[in-house]
Amino acid sequence: MVGVLLALPGGIRLLTENERADAQVAERPNFVFVMTDDLDERSMEQLDGIRSIMNAKGTTFKNAYVTYSLCCPSRATFLRGQYPHNHGVLSLDPGAQDATVPGGEQTFRELDRDQSTVATWLNDADYQTKHIGKYMNGYGDLYKPPGWDEWFTLQGPPPTTQYTVASSAEETGRTVTMEEHSTDLYADQTSDFIRRSHANPEPFFVVVDTLAPHGPPEVADRYQNHFTDTPLPSPTNNFNEADVTDKPKWVQSYPRFSQDAINGIRDRYRWRLRSMLSVEDLLKQTIATLQETSELDNTYIFFTSDNGMHLGNHRFEQGKKTPYEEAIGVPLMVRGPGVPAGEVREQLVINNDFAPTIAELAGVTTPEFVDGSSFAPLLTGSAPPSWRTAFLEEGWLHSGLPSMRTPDHKSVHTQTHIFTEYATGEYELYDLVLDPDQLQSKRRTGNEQLYSTLQTRLNALRACSGEGCRSAEWGTTTTPTDPVPGPPRVASTSPANNAIGVAPSSNLTATFSEKMDPLSISKSTFKLFKVNTAGSTTQITNVSVSLSTDGLVATLDPFETSTTTHLAKGTKYKGVITTGAKDVAGNPLDQQPTTAGSQQKAWSFTVSN
Numbered sequence: 306m307v308g309v310l311l312a313l314p315g316g317i318r319l320l321t322e323n324e325r326a327d328a329q330v331a332e333r334p335n336f337v338f339v340m341t342d343d344l345d346e347r348s349m350e351q352l353d354g355i356r357s358i359m360n361a362k363g364t365t366f367k368n369a370y371v372t373y374s375l376c377c378p379s380r381a382t383f384l385r386g387q388y389p390h391n392h393g394v395l396s397l398d399p400g401a402q403d404a405t406v407p408g409g410e411q412t413f414r415e416l417d418r419d420q421s422t423v424a425t426w427l428n429d430a431d432y433q434t435k436h437i438g439k440y441m442n443g444y445g446d447l448y449k450p451p452g453w454d455e456w457f458t459l460q461g462p463p464p465t466t467q468y469t470v471a472s473s474a475e476e477t478g479r480t481v482t483m484e485e486h487s488t489d490l491y492a493d494q495t496s497d498f499i500r501r502s503h504a505n506p507e508p509f510f511v512v513v514d515t516l517a518p519h520g521p522p523e524v525a526d527r528y529q530n531h532f533t534d535t536p537l538p539s540p541t542n543n544f545n546e547a548d549v550t551d552k553p554k555w556v557q558s559y560p561r562f563s564q565d566a567i568n569g570i571r572d573r574y575r576w577r578l579r580s581m582l583s584v585e586d587l588l589k590q591t592i593a594t595l596q597e598t599s600e601l602d603n604t605y606i607f608f609t610s611d612n613g614m615h616l617g618n619h620r621f622e623q624g625k626k627t628p629y630e631e632a633i634g635v636p637l638m639v640r641g642p643g644v645p646a647g648e649v650r651e652q653l654v655i656n657n658d659f660a661p662t663i664a665e666l667a668g669v670t671t672p673e674f675v676d677g678s679s680f681a682p683l684l685t686g687s688a689p690p691s692w693r694t695a696f697l698e699e700g701w702l703h704s705g706l707p708s709m710r711t712p713d714h715k716s717v718h719t720q721t722h723i724f725t726e727y728a729t730g731e732y733e734l735y736d737l738v739l740d741p742d743q744l745q746s747k748r749r750t751g752n753e754q755l756y757s758t759l760q761t762r763l764n765a766l767r768a769c770s771g772e773g774c775r776s777a778e779w780g781t782t783t784t785p786t787d788p789v790p791g792p793p794r795v796a797s798t799s800p801a802n803n804a805i806g807v808a809p810s811s812n813l814t815a816t817f818s819e820k821m822d823p824l825s826i827s828k829s830t831f832k833l834f835k836v837n838t839a840g841s842t843t844q845i846t847n848v849s850v851s852l853s854t855d856g857l858v859a860t861l862d863p864f865e866t867s868t869t870t871h872l873a874k875g876t877k878y879k880g881v882i883t884t885g886a887k888d889v890a891g892n893p894l895d896q897q898p899t900t901a902g903s904q905q906k907a908w909s910f911t912v913s914n
Contacts, residue, residue, distance in 0.1 A: 363640025409443030424452030605641030
């Protein structure tokens with residue numbers, strides 16, 4: 306078994322026990338994850354219906370980003386919770402690009418990355434799963450990846466109308482031709498899956514990957530005459546940017562637009578908006594089906610995009626793959642059990658976070674390779690006092706795509722700045738507070754300290770993995786001091802206190818407020834008890850206990866000596882961290898410092914039937 310690594314560095318908590326207990330609804334929650342294709346944030350200004358559906362009943366994330374603005378790498382990140390430099394999918398279908406840059410669904414499959422994804426994690430925990438729509442660039446055969454009970458996936462890019470279809474009883478799919486409008490088709494597929502899943506006791510997880518608004522946009526007949534007078538989005542300060550002498554040579558190689566080109570960008574923008582009206586219908590139909598089946602109150606709905614899109618910004622007629630805000634920023638809205646309605650969050654959230662967030666809400670563990678952090682704490686009534694302060698943005702040059710000239714690069718993005726280092730030896734630095742349109746890159750001269758600070762953070766992130774990424778993002782790599790003074794305590798646990806519906810294969814984890822002494826974390830200080838009917842307890846002794854390399858996360862693996870035994874279904878258990886656990890300074894655990902004497906940590910949870 307693998308210990309969950311949803312804990313965050315430096316003692317920062319995920320959810321308090323009460324918050325996580327509240328998040329664990331009576332039944333394990335369902336998930337509908339809708340990912341659009343190339344939807345930019347500014348287009349959302351015109352999509353009032355989607356904003357009303359999602360934000361009026363949920364929370365909008367103002368600073369949501371992808372870590373590589375390109376379809377296939379971004380989709381791999383969603384499924385795995387990893388930065389692209391870790392999952393290895395760095396381009397689209399390699400057959401159409403530079404063969405030296407690995408990418409496409411072929412790479413994802415050949416590297417066995419599809420053997421462990423958010424789909425397999427939930428499916429192993431008895432979730433009913435289905436994928437609908439676009440998967441990854443280069444997919445085009447009858448293969449059904451692990452973790453998906455049902456598979457309804459487009460074979461190749463439009464205008465193909467062929468799908469690979471497989472039921473839960475089929476290990477491989479069959480080709481089916483479907484001529485109807487794709488988004489309407491996906492809406493019907495989603496509703497059908499929800500209705501059939503409702504008849505079973507297990508919760509469901511469905512991913513809907515729309516083609517909209519990817520070009521050429523597919524527009525339903527009923528929306529052909531909408532947005533006929535809609536202007537390009539504002540502000541337009543960086544549209545057809547007049548002066549790019551502050552920018553790298555690859556940006557300077559793009560000429561300014563002719564009026565014909567500007568008209569083409571405007572027309573393309575309007576067609577993109579029209580295609581999104583069918584996505585609004587998909588959301589409405591999905592919610593109506595959830596209401597019809599009484600599943601709505603127990604279902605999280607995520608709405609986002611695989612990346613953003615340039616629409617004339619910085620002289621790019623269209624495209625992504627750049628480190629600019631229009632390309633890496635994405636819409637993100639979530640509604641569901643306990644999610645505040647009408648709330649707007651300012652924290653930095655990235656696509657690395659989707660998989661661990663869904664996993665935490667579902668009560669399942671994630672592998673150690675996951676780089677992202679669960680943003681489940683941001684889906685509660687009160688956001689945590691601290692959050693990540695930076696993330697890594699990265700990209701690779703593809704000689705096979707001459708219209709996308711972005712060189713290999715790495716960037717560090719904070720709440721206030723983005724600093725990019727190109728393989729060409731060039732740099733960009735923007736103050737996103739004073740210059741949100743990224744019109745004037747700051748020179749090194751006169752900004753030496755800022756360059757140095759951001760270079761240090763970039764160096765910590767550029768090749769990070771797992772817990773190291775979270776430490777670097779939260780700024781604890783070089784200053785691993787405890788933000789909470791006093792004796793060590795348990796900041797969060799998994800499963801949460803009083804959690805129900807816990808998977809039988811779950812491990813127990815405890816995240817500490819300070820770095821702990823490895824010699825003090827053992828089976829004698831981290832214990833598991835079975836709670837008997839009369840309330841007495843029986844200790845489970847054949848367990849394995851380990852401590853993460855940073856000393857912050859302890860994991861208890863139940864029944865490690867057995868390859869077949871799991872936690873008993875329908876049974877209540879109790880986890881305990883005793884005061885024998887000590888930090889590296891020798892201070893014993895004290896869960897309640899205001900109470901006389903050191904206090905141990907204890908929490909209970911119940912395994913699903």
